[in-house]
Amino acid sequence: MDLHPTVEATAEDIASMEIRGAATIGAAAAAALREQAEASDAETPEAFRAEVRVAARRLHETRPTAVSLPNALRYVLRRMDGGDVPLLRASVVEAATDFERRLGRAQAQLGAIGANRLQDGDVVMTHCHSTDALACVEAAVEQGKDVEAIVKETRPRLQGHITARQLRELGVPVTLIVDNAARRYLDDADHVLVGADAIAADGSVINKIGTSGLAVNARERGVPIMVAAQTIKLHPATMTGHTVEIEMRDEREVVDDEERAAIGDITVENPAFDVTPPRYLDAIVTESGQFPPESIVTLMRELFGDGVAEPWLE
Numbered sequence: 001m002d003l004h005p006t007v008e009a010t011a012e013d014i015a016s017m018e019i020r021g022a023a024t025i026g027a028a029a030a031a032a033l034r035e036q037a038e039a040s041d042a043e044t045p046e047a048f049r050a051e052v053r054v055a056a057r058r059l060h061e062t063r064p065t066a067v068s069l070p071n072a073l074r075y076v077l078r079r080m081d082g083g084d085v086p087l088l089r090a091s092v093v094e095a096a097t098d099f100e101r102r103l104g105r106a107q108a109q110l111g112a113i114g115a116n117r118l119q120d121g122d123v124v125m126t127h128c129h130s131t132d133a134l135a136c137v138e139a140a141v142e143q144g145k146d147v148e149a150i151v152k153e154t155r156p157r158l159q160g161h162i163t164a165r166q167l168r169e170l171g172v173p174v175t176l177i178v179d180n181a182a183r184r185y186l187d188d189a190d191h192v193l194v195g196a197d198a199i200a201a202d203g204s205v206i207n208k209i210g211t212s213g214l215a216v217n218a219r220e221r222g223v224p225i226m227v228a229a230q231t232i233k234l235h236p237a238t239m240t241g242h243t244v245e246i247e248m249r250d251e252r253e254v255v256d257d258e259e260r261a262a263i264g265d266i267t268v269e270n271p272a273f274d275v276t277p278p279r280y281l282d283a284i285v286t287e288s289g290q291f292p293p294e295s296i297v298t299l300m301r302e303l304f305g306d307g308v309a310e311p312w313l314e
């Protein structure tokens, strides 16, 4: 059984962060499953199902934190249905395409909802690069509001540069700051606006490392913190007490081998994400409306019922 080269390439690109950000990772995973289905030369329904599951497992093992990845795989695999290979193939292609369409629609809808929280003349402080967060700014700009941004560079991978570039494309004035300057510049901000890789049932938000410190500082300064996150960021397994795995990335993202050798014998740690408790957050903006973090579980119950099994393990 062969994995389609696109599946392998997508998995490698997600692992290396060529493809990154929770929504983009989810979309790429669904598209890769579609490629696998379209190219499959499986002769029996069993072989076809097994092939798609293997592809899903390969994609799943790339990065552990963004729940949009398993949610995307689950969306497609749950809809894989049919008594013969052509029917099964059509169901996977349709589900993957439908998933991508929903993703785009959800982002536009949450953008419109999030934009209502932004007033003309407001300054937002951003962390990392979130397409959901940027959708809120884009919708506000389209409504004719003048919005400015203070963009944290976001060490070690500098995703703030992507945010800065995309905000400039929207015509938003940008001030780029180093992460350590965030508290000083919070006095100039009306909102902290971030995305999410996963949201737990208790309303905790898992996002780029540094989000929790920013939220604590923002709360102390009285700056509201808004999380823009489509419902594919809701983590179903947290409803039954599972915790979210925080990805530890390569130490060389922090310090290269040469510099490290010059420093001497040190330990280097590089967690990619952290957990912000709900008490530091003001609102979670989704395509289904905005929620105080503590009440996000209501939406999760509506969407997931009592929990979900992982179809690629069935």
Ligand code: RUB
Residues within 6 Å of the ligand: 020, 021, 022, 023, 024, 066, 127, 128, 129, 130, 131, 132, 133, 159, 194, 195, 196, 197, 207, 208, 228, 272
């Ligand atoms: C990206 C990150 C983003 C969320 C949300 O981390 O933390 O805030 O994924 O992004 P990394 P989006 O760069 O390590 O993937 O709103 O685009 O889903």
